[in-house]
Amino acid sequence: MASQMSERIVQLLNEIEELKARREKEIEEFRVRYLGKKGEVTKLFEEFRNVLPEQKKEFGRKLNELKQAAAAKIEALKASLEEAAETPECSFDLTKPGDACELGTRHPISITREEIIAIFNKLGYSLAEGPEVEDDYHVFEALNFPPDHPARDMQDTFFISSGKSPILLRTHTSSVQVRTMERRKPPIRVICPGRVFRNEAISARAHCIFHQVEGLYIDKAVSFADLKQAILLFVKEMFGESTQIRMRPSYFPFTEPSTEIDISCNICGGKGCNICKGTGWLEIMGAGMVDPNVLKASGIDPEVYSGFAFGMGIERIAMLKWQVRDLRHYFENDVRFLREFETSL
Numbered sequence: 001m002a003s004q005m006s007e008r009i010v011q012l013l014n015e016i017e018e019l020k021a022r023r024e025k026e027i028e029e030f031r032v033r034y035l036g037k038k039g040e041v042t043k044l045f046e047e048f049r050n051v052l053p054e055q056k057k058e059f060g061r062k063l064n065e066l067k068q069a070a071a072a073k074i075e076a077l078k079a080s081l082e083e084a085a086e087t088p089e090c091s092f093d094l095t096k097p098g099d100a101c102e103l104g105t106r107h108p109i110s111i112t113r114e115e116i117i118a119i120f121n122k123l124g125y126s127l128a129e130g131p132e133v134e135d136d137y138h139v140f141e142a143l144n145f146p147p148d149h150p151a152r153d154m155q156d157t158f159f160i161s162s163g164k165s166p167i168l169l170r171t172h173t174s175s176v177q178v179r180t181m182e183r184r185k186p187p188i189r190v191i192c193p194g195r196v197f198r199n200e201a202i203s204a205r206a207h208c209i210f211h212q213v214e215g216l217y218i219d220k221a222v223s224f225a226d227l228k229q230a231i232l233l234f235v236k237e238m239f240g241e242s243t244q245i246r247m248r249p250s251y252f253p254f255t256e257p258s259t260e261i262d263i264s265c266n267i268c269g270g271k272g273c274n275i276c277k278g279t280g281w282l283e284i285m286g287a288g289m290v291d292p293n294v295l296k297a298s299g300i301d302p303e304v305y306s307g308f309a310f311g312m313g314i315e316r317i318a319m320l321k322w323q324v325r326d327l328r329h330y331f332e333n334d335v336r337f338l339r340e341f342e343t344s345l
């Protein structure tokens with residue numbers, strides 16, 4: 001009798017342990033089956049009457065443990081069912097279209113730089129680069145800026161070290177002209193994009209860091225007409241087929257003659273508006289025929305070769321193309337500004 005009963009207790013404990021329910025109804029059935037008036041556990045309590053007095057203590061404890069285990073299991077099943085109801089098995093609608101993943105956009109300066117490079121690539125210009133930390137020789141001296149020449153003041157320089165040939169942050173990408181001529185023999189046709197630095201107060205129209213693209217073409221019998229043609233082709237691709245150019249005489253130490261180039265205002269088509277300040281023209285770059293002294297300094301014979309160079313600010317080109325009014329926008333990384341260029345990807 002006693003051994004039968006203890007076997008039954010173990011059996012029921014195992015059974016109860018294994019119980020699983022997916023519905024409340026099933027849990028209620030379990031309760032009735034084990035703890036109800038005619039339930040299995042209740043029946044054992046009735047049989048307990050017949051247990052020998054010396055065994056009562058042990059069986060009483062085992063029976064109570066069984067009853068508690070059954071009650072605890074039923075509570076646990078109820079709790080897990082409630083929890084499952086709060087978090088349904090599949091809480092999302094799999095047929096719903098997904099949320100679009102937010103993509104970044106390329107920066108307008110990068111877009112413009114790539115476009116300028118692509119246009120000149122078509123004209124046969126290859127890419128050349130040079131260091132941002134430069135020496136005085138490559139930024140000034142080899143470009144025909146004599147020491148103490150007032151033209152140096154045109155570009156307020158950040159110096160890193162002073163001395164005989166000071167180390168500085170390049171103020172223009174014209175330094176890459178020099179580095180290229182030192183390395184290569186003509187014909188040379190390069191486009192040199194890069195970051196430049198000037199000690200300027202930051203405002204809507206000036207920044208201490210900006211980007212330029214330098215162009216250089218050296219060969220036998222390169223003429224001013226070739227310069228004009230190359231720039232005209234470039235502006236038509238960049239700003240539209242109807243764009244015109246105007247060349248004004250200017251001065252740069254490294255070119256002779258020198259010119260500043262304007263394009264017909266792409267907003268008003270040259271009639272005059274507030275963007276072009278009523279003139280119908282917008283300045284876009286400096287250019288000229290490479291000064292013989294510059295060729296000589298880099299080991300190119302000016303009697304055999306001639307060439308032209310030009311330099312433009314990428315921020316300025318992008319401003320004119322997209323009517324950006326304030327240079328500072330480029331450096332703030334405000335996504336609302338950057339998103340405006342999404343369609344230009």
Ligand code: DAH
Nearest residue numbers: 172174286287288309310311
């Ligand atoms: N380096 C000049 C500047 O930063 C721009 C420039 C003008 C570059 C004339 C040239 C050039 O190559 O021929 O203001």
